[in-house]
Amino acid sequence: MKMSNMLISTLREVPAEAEIDSHKLMLRAGMIRKMASGIYNYMPLGLKVLKNVENIIREEMNNAGAQEFLASAVLPAELWQESGRWDVYGDELFRLKDRNNRDFCLGPTHEEVFTDIARNEIKSYKQLPINLYQIQTKYRDERRPRFGVMRSREFIMKDAYSFDKNQEGLDISYNKMREAYIKIFNRCGIEAKPVEADSGAIGGSNSAEFMVKSEVGEDDVVFCTACDYAANIEKAYSTAEKSEVEELKPLNKVETPNVKTIEELVKFFNTTEKRFAKTLIYNADDKIVAAMVRGDREVNEVKVSNALGGVVNLNMATPEEVFKATNAQVGFAGPINIKVDVLLVDEEVANMYNFIVGANETGYHIENVNYNRDFEGIVGDYRNITEGEKCPVCGGKVTISRGTEVGHIFKLGTKYSEAMNANFIDENGKEKPFIMGCYGIGVTRTMASIIEQHNDENGIVWPLSVAPYHVNIIPVNIKDEEQMKIANKIYEELKMIGVEAILDDRNERAGVKFKDSDLMGIPMRITVGKKIVDGEVEFKLRISEMENIKIEEAIEKVREEFKKNKLSVR
Numbered sequence: 205m206k207m208s209n210m211l212i213s214t215l216r217e218v219p220a221e222a223e224i225d226s227h228k229l230m231l232r233a234g235m236i237r238k239m240a241s242g243i244y245n246y247m248p249l250g251l252k253v254l255k256n257v258e259n260i261i262r263e264e265m266n267n268a269g270a271q272e273f274l275a276s277a278v279l280p281a282e283l284w285q286e287s288g289r290w291d292v293y294g295d296e297l298f299r300l301k302d303r304n305n306r307d308f309c310l311g312p313t314h315e316e317v318f319t320d321i322a323r324n325e326i327k328s329y330k331q332l333p334i335n336l337y338q339i340q341t342k343y344r345d346e347r348r349p350r351f352g353v354m355r356s357r358e359f360i361m362k363d364a365y366s367f368d369k370n371q372e373g374l375d376i377s378y379n380k381m382r383e384a385y386i387k388i389f390n391r392c393g394i395e396a397k398p399v400e401a402d403s404g405a406i407g408g409s410n411s412a413e414f415m416v417k418s419e420v421g422e423d424d425v426v427f428c429t430a431c432d433y434a435a436n437i438e439k440a441y442s443t444a445e446k447s448e449v450e451e452l453k454p455l456n457k458v459e460t461p462n463v464k465t466i467e468e469l470v471k472f473f474n475t476t477e478k479r480f481a482k483t484l485i486y487n488a489d490d491k492i493v494a495a496m497v498r499g500d501r502e503v504n505e506v507k508v509s510n511a512l513g514g515v516v517n518l519n520m521a522t523p524e525e526v527f528k529a530t531n532a533q534v535g536f537a538g539p540i541n542i543k544v545d546v547l548l549v550d551e552e553v554a555n556m557y558n559f560i561v562g563a564n565e566t567g568y569h570i571e572n573v574n575y576n577r578d579f580e581g582i583v584g585d586y587r588n589i590t591e592g593e594k595c596p597v598c599g600g601k602v603t604i605s606r607g608t609e610v611g612h613i614f615k616l617g618t619k620y621s622e623a624m625n626a627n628f629i630d631e632n633g634k635e636k637p638f639i640m641g642c643y644g645i646g647v648t649r650t651m652a653s654i655i656e657q658h659n660d661e662n663g664i665v666w667p668l669s670v671a672p673y674h675v676n677i678i679p680v681n682i683k684d685e686e687q688m689k690i691a692n693k694i695y696e697e698l699k700m701i702g703v704e705a706i707l708d709d710r711n712e713r714a715g716v717k718f719k720d721s722d723l724m725g726i727p728m729r730i731t732v733g734k735k736i737v738d739g740e741v742e743f744k745l746r747i748s749e750m751e752n753i754k755i756e757e758a759i760e761k762v763r764e765e766f767k768k769n770k771l772s773v774r
């Protein structure tokens with residue numbers, strides 16, 4: 205394309221609203237523009253990249269035997285009521301009514317829709333397995349939209365749903381998706397590692413998230429330094445640290461006026477955090493629940509929610525609720541005689557000796573508390589694993605890094621097929637629910653993640669596979685007929701062999717053109733200037749030194765780059 209015909213929206217200034225590199229650069233390169241909080245328009249340049257990412261995904265999904273589909277984004281409430289999610293999805297669901305006052309929502313994900321399609325269209329085991337996918341706009345009224353298209357309220361997702369007749373079939377479908385995802389992210393030029401993820405109340409090792417390591421990521425990912433183990437911290441099992449055996453001492457109530465936080469308590473008792481057990485009180489779907497962890501540990505709310513059978517709304521209890529449960533102000537909760545529906549006790553706490561807890565009386569704590577002798581609860585793993593702890597698989601040391609989730613694969617089993625009565629007839633003529641899997645990729649988030657991994661002080665550095673244009677041809681002086689002639693010739697020849705080229709024929713200084721080219725991240729630049737008298741042009745990759753080449757070599761140079769990147773041209 206000739207740049208004089210293009211809408212170029214590059215910005216020199218860094219927009220104040222953007223915090224992270226990808227967001228800043230997408231705005232500065234003119235890829236996206238904001239309409240409202242978490243709602244973006246894709247400008248021509250952004251759309252080109254988006255389509256390239258989509259095509260990589262499409263090719264690999266097709267290669268894996270999945271079939272493309274397109275569902276509506278406007279979904280009738282009835283479907284969501286059938287699965288039970290109309291009531292539990294919460295405020296993230298964009299709800300609306302039609303003129304007849306019927307309820308609808310804008311689809312945040314499409315399990316219900318695809319389950320409905322399957323129950324209507326697939327009758328027999330002979331038709332299985334089936335994997336349907338779509339690349340479609342999703343709507344989620346996120347509590348905190350941020351980082352541009354990383355976490356937006358409207359975004360594009362590739363979502364796929366597999367239907368199998370049995371568990372073995374699902375395992376195969378799932379592994380195919382896992383392999384396809386590895387190829388997709390490789391081709392997009394990002395390192396995304398599958399890590400064990402929480403599967404909510406369904407449980408088991410049934411889900412993996414594809415994580416890109418990133419300081420601006422919103423997830424904590426646990427990696428073992430000795431083996432391959434990797435898991436989201438929400439899921440990573442923490443091994444209880446063993447306490448030294450002590451003789452059980454008698455309980456002792458201690459007056460601790462205004463001493464509430466662990467820090468204050470450590471000072472007051474002149475001991476370490478490990479000597480304490482904290483009791484946190486939650487409202488879990490209107491039940492009052494307490495969770496106990498050692499003084500230096502953090503409660504893992506996902507583990508707590510799963511232990512309770514999959515809680516929808518887990519919130520810290522209000523001071524009033526705390527008072528009801530403990531008869532005390534916040535800061536003095538403990539397990540002895542606490543009035544809660546469920547008391548969850550972290551394994552580590554159950555193994556401690558003579559520890560200190562709140563007395564359930566304002567201004568008091570109790571020393572020498574011991575599990576079993578003084579209280580009981582449901583013992584389990586309810587805390588976050590921490591840096592340097594034991595790997596649950598090999599016992600090696602774990603390390604924790606921030607990560608961004610770009611994809612998620614999930615063995616659903618019969619969760620939706622049972623709820624929605626979606627059955628097929630098996631080999632023996634019996635009705636059976638479909639065994640399902642679902643597989644998502646955040647397409648727009650992937651695009652932003654590519655930029656996070658590929659940029660420098662001058663702008664974006666697109667991998668050739670997703671670049672909006674491959675080559676930028678820059679005539680230094682557009683009034684110079686010879687320069688324009690050569691630039692045009694290279695441009696036409698590149699187009700002929702299927703290379704996406706742009707020709708910067710704008711009446712701007714060369715410096716401006718170079719800056720824009722770098723900011724937009726175009727992988728190759730061919731500058732046509734005064735050296736044409738020697739039969740030469742300049743060839744430059746986005747992040748390497750410029751070299752002078754013969755005019756006739758230009759096309760071959762571009763071809764070589766494609767070859768190096770394992771991409772084909774005509």
Ligand code: ATP
Nearest residue numbers: 353354355356359361609610611612644645646649
């Ligand atoms: P997160 O924990 O980041 O909110 P999620 O678990 O809600 O993600 P899924 O429901 O598994 O995400 O959605 C599939 C994929 O869609 C995610 O892996 C992610 O890449 C993408 N995605 C989810 N929410 C958003 C959003 N608000 N903006 C952009 N992409 C998103």
Ligand code: MG
Nearest residue numbers: 296344346355
């Ligand atoms: Mg989410």
